[in-house]
Amino acid sequence: MSEIDTGRSAFYAAEKLVLNLFDRAGASAATGNVTGASAATGNVTGASAATGNVTGASAATGNVTGASAATGNVTGASAATGNVTGASAATGNLTATLAGTTVTLPPEAKFASVESISRYVDDVLAMRPVREAFARADVPLTVRPRNGFRAAEYRRVADDDAAGGEIAIPHRGAGSWALRELVVLHEVAHHLDDTGGAAHDAGFANTLIALVGLVLGPEAAFVYRVILHDAGAVRR
Known part of the structure; x- marks a missing residue:
């Protein structure tokens, strides 16, 4: 999987959109406050670049550190994602609407090594x-x-x-x-x-x-x- 060359295939470009959506959940877990998310720009306000803690990440791992450093900006979000609301400071969960269905995204583990x-x-x-x-x-x-x-x-x-x-x-x-x-x-x-x-x-x-x-x-x-x-x- 490539970070830089995602534009070379439809698959990688689509998967990049998925990662961007989960990045919003990471910003949510860091601050508990995601407002005004735009399907066109993917901007997320109120994210803190200073945090680093994520709780309740995937039960499959026991090593989660350094929550996505939450720059406060996520770009290129898919127009299909629609609204992003309801971030919870307690769980880091984020709701998103895709294809007319609202789902709650789980926190994603980030690794230290x-x-x-x-x-x-x-x-x-x-x-x-x-x-x-x-x-x-x-x-x-x-x-x-x-x-x-x-x-x-x-x-x-x-x-x-x-x-x-x-x-x-x-x-x-x-x-x-x-x-x-x-x-x-x-x-x-x-x-x-x-x-x-x-x-x-x-x-x-x-x-x-x-x-x-x-x-x-x-x-x-x-x-x-x-x-x-x-x-x-x-x-x-």
């Missing part, structure tokens, strides 16, 4: 619903730091369906954008995907949506499905 991501990945693959849904959940998956900053990457260690996999995560400076739960789940979905298609075709998109639903809940999966559908990456 590649080591904490590795523990998170192990926890995700050990989840019973994930193991029941994906045969490759039993296949080893390791995480290592990546020196480049443009993209997180997944590769299989051999051309074999039973081969283990490796995720490379940017982790310093300009690469710190990748230290977030949705980026990690994208790479885990590559490991679990056994549909046999291209890297970001409809088969992979459905794998990603299913994994997000199992880990973060049906509301998060709904957001992915609507936005990826609008981009032509998946059928609803």
Whole structure:
């Protein structure tokens, strides 16, 4: 998954919209006050750049630090997201309206290190619903730091369906954008995907949506499905 080159494909552009929407939830968790969000500009007011604490993040991880540094500005939000209201200081949850349906977004975990991501990945693959849904959940998956900053990457260690996999995560400076739960789940979905298609075709998109639903809940999966559908990456 790439931070900088998202404009090169409809899939990456759509996924960037999902990340922007969750960034609003991160700003909400930091301050409990999100007002006047605009579907056209994605501006969020009242966000604090000084906070760093997020509570109630994904139950799958035990390491959450440094809440999205909440610049107070999120741009390029999808017009499909519509209204963003009702942030809660207690939970960090945020409601959003997509395709005429209002959903409550869960908080997204942010990671302090590649080591904490590795523990998170192990926890995700050990989840019973994930193991029941994906045969490759039993296949080893390791995480290592990546020196480049443009993209997180997944590769299989051999051309074999039973081969283990490796995720490379940017982790310093300009690469710190990748230290977030949705980026990690994208790479885990590559490991679990056994549909046999291209890297970001409809088969992979459905794998990603299913994994997000199992880990973060049906509301998060709904957001992915609507936005990826609008981009032509998946059928609803």
